[in-house]
Amino acid sequence: MMKYDVIIIGAGIHGCCTGLQLARRGIKTLIIEKNIAGRHASGVNAGGVRTLTRSVHEIPLSLAAMDKWYRLDDLLGADLAENCQFIGxxxxxxxxxxxxxxxxxxxxxxxxxxxxxxxxxxxxxxxxxxxxxxxxxxxxxxxxxxxxDGHANPFRTSQSFRIAAERAGCTIIEGRRVTGFARKQNGWIVETDGTQFECGVVVNTAGAWAWKLAEMIGEKFPNTxxxxxxxxxxxxxxxxxxxxxxxxxxxxxxxxxxxxxxxxxxxxxxxxxxxxxxxxxxxxxxxxxxxxxxxxxxxxxxxxxxxxxxxxAILPDMIPVIGASRVEDNFFHAFGFCGHGFQLGPIVGSVLTDLIVEGKSSLPIESFSAHRFGEDGMLSTV
Missing domain, CATH: 3.30.9.10 (D-Amino Acid Oxidase, subunit A, domain 2)
Structure with missing residues (x-):
């Protein structure tokens, strides 16, 4: 059984950016994708790089992400940054x-x-x-x-983040569906339709399917x-x-x-x-x-x-879940971006990496906590 420090489920822009940041910190990371990287929301959106009319809860993240968009060379390298076709x-x-x-x-x-x-x-x-x-x-x-504000090419950008993650040493497996999780001491067994993998930490960046993965560990969210x-x-x-x-x-x-x-x-x-x-x-x-x-x-x-x-994935308060699971240790979520997560990709990866490595984020993410949902998966207050 192959062992990793972190396994990320979902190879969209958030998953790939998280894999990139973790790998650059020397953390052995695997991303498992059931289709191909960027197949769904990350690669087929409008490509808006937008701070305008964000939820006030998202503004600090959005502004921090915008700084990274303007420094894509530092994040991705010159060739992959150019491939994103970002215009600010x-x-x-x-x-x-x-x-x-x-x-x-x-x-x-x-x-x-x-x-x-x-x-x-x-x-x-x-x-x-x-x-x-x-x-x-x-x-x-x-x-x-x-x-x-500006825009970028979503397909090219998703591919740039995927390639950058691989260059940093992150492994990406496509066409493999996660079917379950088994707890082990201080970690997880990730079960797929092909084999099993062992890791210390799981990150759920599975987009519209993220609620299904959460249910596998007994955590409910709206399935919208x-x-x-x-x-x-x-x-x-x-x-x-x-x-x-x-x-x-x-x-x-x-x-x-x-x-x-x-x-x-x-x-x-x-x-x-x-x-x-x-x-x-x-x-x-x-x-x-x-x-x-x-x-x-x-x-x-x-x-x-x-x-x-x-x-x-669409959540009832129109802001994502970003942070630790409310029912299990060493399990993190980043999903429910409600159609406006593309611009946030570069910073969400940094936030998740800080949570995993340092146990905290320098940016305010309390509003995105999984704890705003009850045991039945319903939003406590709308």
């Missing part, structure tokens, strides 16, 4: 279509300023027109912007998940730099480095968790496309060339 300082903008929405933006900016943050700024229609010249006249009255869908257009001439999303509409899009538009915004597909897959729904995608055309009429003749969806 283009901003993410929440578009306000009416006075009620601009009032919300004002309130949100005031709230974050009161907490000591200055990364969000209310802007008027004229500034939006300057930043996004092709937006339809009269379609917005203003918005909220985080100017340092969604299939979040995306569309990609044919290539077109560059016309927008910021990432934009709607406050009250299913709308989010950016233009990638190759000229395609990547369109999302919480468009729900049909999840098939037991089959490790999901399906898009044409009518829902069409509705999102109509929203885009309301703001950008020049896109009405643009062709959609492909669609996809990725499975993601």
């Amino acid at each position: 300082h283009v901003g993410q903008i929440a578009l306000a279509e009416n006075q009620a929405e601009i009032d919300w933006c004002e309130g949100r900016a005031a709230e974050t300023r009161a907490l000591g943050y200055d990364f969000e700024e209310v802007i008027d229609e004229a500034e939006i027109k300057r930043l996004i010249p092709h937006i339809a006249d009269g379609s917005v009255v203003g918005g909220l912007i985080a100017r340092k 998940y969604e299939a979040l869908s995306m569309m990609v257009t044919a290539r077109m001439q560059k016309f927008i730099d910021p990432v934009v999303f709607g406050l009250s509409r299913a709308l989010s899009f950016k233009q990638s480095m190759d000229g395609t538009l990547v369109i999302g915004g919480g468009i729900l597909g049909i999840p098939e968790l037991d089959n490790d897959t999901s399906d898009t729904v044409a009518e829902r995608l069409a509705e999102s496309a109509r929203h885009i055309c309301d703001f950008f009429p020049l896109l009405r003749q643009t062709k959609i060339v492909r669609t996809w969806s990725g499975l993601e």
Whole structure:
């Protein structure tokens, strides 16, 4: 039986970043992935690198993660950092279509300023027109912007973290499903559909399937998940730099480095968790496309060339679980990122590594504790 110090379940961006950080500290680490690395939420999301409108609980993590995004060379090496296609300082903008929405933006900016943050700024229609010249006249009255935000290529980024982890000495096994855990003195036996592995610590970064792994050790969480869908257009001439999303509409899009538009915004597909897959729904995608055309009429003749969806765990308070199990020692979780975990990946790996190695995190993570859920898996207070 092969022995490791730490076994991580799930090779998305959080699992791979954790493996990378642990391996760099000399800890023998294995990542087990039932599909291929980055197959689901990590590799098929919109690629937003966003601090804008984060839950106030997530802001410290998000800002720390943003610092790592701007220092990807240090984290991944120059070649893998370039492969991520990260573009910063283009901003993410929440578009306000009416006075009620601009009032919300004002309130949100005031709230974050009161907490000591200055990364969000209310802007008027004229500034939006300057930043996004092709937006339809009269379609917005203003918005909220985080100017340092940007975007990256999610598939390339997931692969970069996977390769970086392997370069650091982390072992990754794909196509192997975890079927159970057995307690041993000061550690675990991890059972799979092919063999068994022994370790001191287990880390659950299994995304939409994380609640199933938790149940294997007698720990219950909500078994809620969604299939979040995306569309990609044919290539077109560059016309927008910021990432934009709607406050009250299913709308989010950016233009990638190759000229395609990547369109999302919480468009729900049909999840098939037991089959490790999901399906898009044409009518829902069409509705999102109509929203885009309301703001950008020049896109009405643009062709959609492909669609996809990725499975993601959704928790009732819309923030993740990050930290120790509430029922077993030497078992940690990081899941339930509710469709906005991509930007947090680089810092979540650091937080988990600090918890495992040092027993504490320098960042505030109390809000993400597993203890906010009761024995029945329900949220104690919503």
